[in-house]
Amino acid sequence: MTAQANTATANTAVPLTDTAKTIRDTRPLRLITCGSVDDGKSTLIGRLLWDTKAVKEDQAAALSRDSGKQNDLGLPDFALLLDGLQAEREQGITIDVAYRYFSTDRRSFIVADTPGHEQYTRNMATGASTADLAVLLVDARAGLLEQTRRHATIASLMGIKQFVLAVNKFDLVAYDRAIFERISHDFKELALALGVRQITAIPMSALKGENVVYGASSAMPWYEGPTLVEALELATTRSAQAGGFRLPVQRVSRPGESFRGYQGTVAGGSIKPGDSVAILPSGMVANVKQIVTFDLVRNAAVAGDAITLVLDRQVDVSRGDMIVSLDAQPMTGLNFDAQLVALQPGGIEPGKRYWLKAGSRRQRVTVQPVSQLELSTGKWKAHSDAFAMNAIGKVHLNFDETAIFDAYDQNRTTGAFILIDPDTNNTVAGGMVSAKRSDLGGLHRDAQRVLLSLPADLAEELLSGEVLSARRDEVEIRRVSQQQAKDILEDLN
Incomplete structure (x- = not known):
């Protein structure tokens, strides 16, 4: 059973449409809340959990008890749902990263509430390292601060390309549209400088729940954009299956004379029996014979699957090696x-x-x-x-x-x-x-490359010569099948 969401303070409760409820994305979205101190990060996530009915009855009772004297709106202190450490409650600040889970009819979410103080920057970076989207909070009264810029920069460095700018505490500036447009403009200039293009700006009041789960058309009739939940439901997740196959080997399984398997969790791409793979760093090549899990033999495996990979020949593979796609190597x-x-x-x-x-x-x-x-x-x-x-x-x-x-x-x-x-x-x-990195003028992964197709013995002779022997580490050797080599030559012709 869950605690009922208190929506009385929202100016207009606008639930999701029936159409939106019929389509569910099975991939959870990982997000973080970030921004400066006291911009309302924990309160926002607490309100989000409350209005999506992710708060259990015993949690709601404990929240009411721990809140002590409630605020003027008669609401509990939603930040206590996130700030569980004694030091956090005593000081009224967020120190550690708190992870919470909630869902709507369309999607499930994993949210990380990160601290705003400069001395806890490392905690914020930890939370951002696995996130698909950042909800960056700004106090409508203060606008963008140095810590706001710091968190936006760190999030972009961590590979986050989707931002929701939550202009919070908007009720304290009398829902002034000009303030929202000024802050949105300032942040978009910052985001463009960071290479971020996907930005959704939302005016809201986390405490009142306005534009969090429910709309606030009465207070802000000029705002026609999505609520926070609607923006999150439309966000995209990173696909770990798009690139080449990656299996960092964690253990070599040898239960008997007739079986040798290489165990690990697929870190990218997909694999199926018959696919050709390379073992790095040795560069040896083999084919996948079988994919085994704890209870069955699989026809395929994708990123996130814990598997045992059986190859069609005896090769030297040890813990710490990586089994990768032959045609898409790291x-x-x-x-x-x-x-x-x-x-x-x-x-x-x-x-x-x-x-x-x-x-x-x-x-x-x-x-x-x-x-x-x-x-x-x-x-x-x-x-x-x-x-x-x-x-x-x-x-x-x-x-x-x-x-x-x-x-x-x-x-x-x-x-x-x-x-x-x-x-x-x-x-x-x-x-x-x-x-x-290369000492040959700094060759990087996106630099232009030259492909030479040579017989194996000639290639080894070339690499052992004086010109390239000293730079063997800077030459990438990719072994391909005879058919693949033929296709490459035809493309070049």
Whole structure:
């Protein structure tokens, strides 16, 4: 049973249309709320949970009890649904990321409420790392603040391309349309500079529930856009199945002489028996013989599936290797460009060797700082010293052994990593790979490339020569079938 939503304070309760209710998106949308301190992030999500009837009766009773003296509207303190830590309740602020789940007739949602204080920037970055959409709150009385710009910048760096600008506390500015249009214009200029094009601006009152789940046409007859829920229902999710197949190997299963399987969770793309795959970093090629799960043999597997992959031949595969599509492989090499967020007071020391963990693979790496983001201006400034806690920086990663990555904007799972201090075992940074780095003038993943189709023995002879032997790591070898090579030559002709 659920607590009934209190809609008496909404000027006009406009439920979703019957047409909207008939079509349900089975993919949950992951979103975050962000913005400056006291802009109403926790209150907004609490109200959203309340009006979508995601609050259980025992939670509602505890909320009424913990709210103490209720506000002038006779409503509980909705922020308490999110702020569960004792320190958060004592100080009236959000410190840690709180995840909540709710759904409508059309869709389900996973929402992360993130803190607004500058010292908790790392917590906000953590919440943004898995989100498809950001709800950026702005106090209508204050407009865009430095922390608003900081959170918008971090969210865009984390790959979020959909923003809802929630101009909150609009009842406190007498529902002034000019204020809404000014704030919307200022934010759209900021968003365009960040490369964000999908923006929905909504005037609302989180406390009163206006334009959250229900409309507010009485108070704002000039606003004809969607409510927050309607905007969320129309948002798109990232598809991890669009790119090439990726299986970071977590374990080699060998229960008996007749069976050898490679276990892990599919991190991208899809696979089916008969498909050709490559094992990285060795580059060996095999075909998929069988896909096994805990209870059956599968005809196919997609991103998110935990599987055991059986190949048609004996190959050397170990934990930390990656099984990938033969025709859509990730980047491999010793040097990569990346962006990271420092998570510990000690920061990131240039030249220090850290452990880098990406998926099931752990490697030694040296970090070379390149530039740091000035959050007040949104510009990158050359920086070669240590990164302090909460700093966002661009770095060069130099590995002792071959590393395997996709660009983060193509695959969040295989493009993300954490840095671990070998002295303390603390996680000191979280990062995102942007490109493979080369000393040959900085060749990146989107640079023009030259394809040479040669017999295998001639190719090996060329690579072993003096010209390329010193730069073997900068040459990507892609093994293709005879038919694929024939098709490539026909296209070139």
